[in-house]
Amino acid sequence: MTHVILFHHAQGLTDGVADFAQRLRDAGHEVVVPDLYDGLTFDTLDAGVAHAEKTGVYTIIERGERAADAMPADTVYAGFSLGSLPAQKLAQTRPGALGAILYHGGVPAAMFGSDWPATAALQLHVTAEDDWVELLEVEELAEDAGAAELYIYPGSAHLVADPSLNEYDEEIAELILARTIEFLDRLA
Numbered sequence: 193m194t195h196v197i198l199f200h201h202a203q204g205l206t207d208g209v210a211d212f213a214q215r216l217r218d219a220g221h222e223v224v225v226p227d228l229y230d231g232l233t234f235d236t237l238d239a240g241v242a243h244a245e246k247t248g249v250y251t252i253i254e255r256g257e258r259a260a261d262a263m264p265a266d267t268v269y270a271g272f273s274l275g276s277l278p279a280q281k282l283a284q285t286r287p288g289a290l291g292a293i294l295y296h297g298g299v300p301a302a303m304f305g306s307d308w309p310a311t312a313a314l315q316l317h318v319t320a321e322d323d324w325v326e327l328l329e330v331e332e333l334a335e336d337a338g339a340a341e342l343y344i345y346p347g348s349a350h351l352v353a354d355p356s357l358n359e360y361d362e363e364i365a366e367l368i369l370a371r372t373i374e375f376l377d378r379l380a
Contacts, residue, residue: 193220193221193222193380194221194222194268194290194376194377194379194380195221195222195224195263195264195266195267195268195290196216196221196222196223196224196267196268196269196270196293196376197223197224197225197226197256197259197260197263197267197268197269197270197279197282198212198213198216198223198224198225198270198271198272198275199225199226199228199256199259199269199270199271199272199274199275199276199278199279200225200227200228200229200271200272200274200275201237201240201271201272201273201274201275201296201351201354202234202237202240202241202243202244202273202274203233203234203235203236203237203239203240203351203354203357204227204229204231204232204233204234204240205225205227205228205229205231205233206233206354206356206357207355207356208353208354208355208356208357208360209225209272209354209356210225211355211356212353212354212355212369213225215369216369216372216373216376219373219376219377220377220380221373221376221380224259224262224263226255226256226259228252228255228256228259228275228278229243229247237324237350237351240274241274244274249274249277252274252277252278253277253278253281255278256271256275256277256278256279256281256282257278257281257282259278260278260282260286264288265286265287265288265289266288266289266290267282267286267288267289267290268283268289268290268291268292268293268313268376268379269282269283269286269289269291269292269293270292270293270294270295270372271292271293271294271295271297272295272296272297272351272353272354273295273296273297273324273350273351274297275295275297276292276294276295276296276297276298277297277299279292279293279294280292280294280297280298280299280304280333281304283309283312283314284301284304284306284308284309284312285304285305285306289309289311289312290312290313290379291312291313291314291315291375291379292312292313292314292315293314293315293316293317293372293375294314294315294316294317294330294333295317295353295368296317296318296319296322296324296325296350296351296352296353297318297324297325297330298316298318298325298329298330298333298334299326299329299333300329300332300333300336301333301336301337307336308333308336308337308338308340310338312337313339313340313375313378313379314333314334314337314339314340314341315340315341315343315371315372315375316330316333316334316340316341316342316343317343317345317353317368317371317372318330318342318343318344318345319344319345319346319347319348319349319350319352319364320344320345320346320347320348321347321348322348322349322350323348323350324350325350327344330342341371341375343367343368343371345361345364345367345368346364347361347364349361352364352365352368353365353368353369
């Protein structure tokens with residue numbers, strides 16, 4: 193069993209994020225899904241991003257850090273899109289972190305003031321033409337992390353793994369889930 197904290201995307205803690213977390217639990221992992229928006233969800237990505245900008249991205253990252261305080265050191269930090277920011281920061285800066293899984297996001301390691309730690313595994317999932325993701329930055333992060341697993345899926349949809357959203361792509365989502373479970377099983 194691997195301890196995982198999974199951060200939601202800009203539309204909030206949707207039923208789809210909760211379902212994804214439950215499927216990881218069903219595979220034998222302990223998964224915590226904090227609500228960084230205090231119960232708010234948004235019908236569109238643009239509305240969710242506007243809320244995140246109004247709240248402040250650094251405030252959202254800090255909320256993620258506080259939520260992780262209750263987690264053991266040997267945790268895997270995972271996040272969808274906006275949630276990839278607290279996940280990445282925690283994986284890079286929290287001693288003992290097992291790694292990170294970044295869905296539809298990722299930034300250069302330098303954003304969080306340190307190199308990617310050699311002891312933390314990294315897995316990234318993005319679509320090739322996603323306007324919300326800087327593919328070159330994700331590739332740079334994967335290269336900096338050394339043995340990172342970078343999966344680039346066809347298409348331009350952003351939140352393809354959330355079954356509660358219109359962008360959901362069942363084929364890609366099932367592949368993401370299978371690769372995530374394999375990754376977590378290896379770290380257990």
